[in-house]
Amino acid sequence: MTAEEQFFALYKPEAGRLYRIAWAILGNEADAGDALQEATIRAYRAFDQLKGGAAAFPAWMRRILVNTCTQILRKRMRVIPVGRPEDFADDQVAPDMALAVDSDAWDAVRELDERYRAVVVLRFLNDLQLEDIATALDIPLGTVKSRLHTALKQLKERLQTGHTTRRGAM
Amino acid sequence: MLCDQVQIELDAYFTSSLPPEAEAAIDSHLASCQGCAEEAATMREFGHNLSSGLKHWVDQGVCPPELMAQLEASICGARRQPWWQRWPTYAGIAGVAAVFLVALLSVRLNFTVGQVASLPFVGSLAAQLLYPNAEAPADLPDATVVKVDGSDEQNGVKLTVDQIATNMYTMRVRYLLRGGQVNARAIQPELMATNRSVPFRGLTTQTAGDVVTVTADFDPVSPGQPITLTVGGTLHVTFHN
């Protein structure tokens, strides 16, 4: 087996997940494709540094991808003007209401403003610590917390009232 | 502690990433404030469901076949070793240049990258040290290397072809793209030699700053023919190998 074949033998079963992770972080499929290509080349070049063998590949590959995506996001966020206030009107949501979160999760998350979507995805999909999200996005820890708080309120409202509007790939 | 403050800290509280005194403050608030205690219980469950919902969505992902083909093409021929490991002589030259560069930098700490790269003393080697991803010279064995200086610019994206290496089996064309949105589609090359399309085999890319260096391999073309490289369908450069 050549290095290329070894790489793709491990890579292909993960490709679908990797694609969606990039999509979730970046918010659209075109950027996800570009990020995945960039991350894949990086990973392939560093393939001989993979420690822990085949079992370690999925987490290693994800880490490279998440780093690539947050780099893109950092650049992009620098040019997006901050127009929306961080604060969100306090919604009174009955706490004992059933939470209809499952396959609708992504449909609700993708509707969020980019700044909110990114922290939600990094926290709840990629299980990053809040400090690591702050570093990855180059924003203060307090901002991560307040964005997360606001985003969760918005999501809870959307998912409970079922107001998720479907939108095609951007 | 105010209820609003407590609620903003809840996620950090759940993930045990608060300092002990902040955690204790939240503990005591939750013990005495029913509203926040209920909010905390809801948010914990909501976060858990959100997490499993997103992970479930990711698990069902399929990589589009055309993207998969593109990924394989971009890996095809990609070399894993950095060039200085494969080119021992370069390591020596780069080392000497690095010493000069450090000396220069220590004298004038306010250099910009562009200034250093343009210093005649260190020249392009300094650029390679500053842009460690910069592509190594074509390393096809027994290749004839031709320097080319052709470029085309459209919509703020500039294509420059700078080098062609040809041996018995392969023609390796190196080109640089500067500016604009450079994605997989935008770097895709097509090569025509005397009105005949030259079969494309694969490419590698390296990014340094806003410059993407692409090394694309094609079937070899016999010398002396005019060759036209089209990149991303819009940028054209004609040269001779």
Ligand SMILES: [Zn+2]
């Ligand atoms: Zn309270």
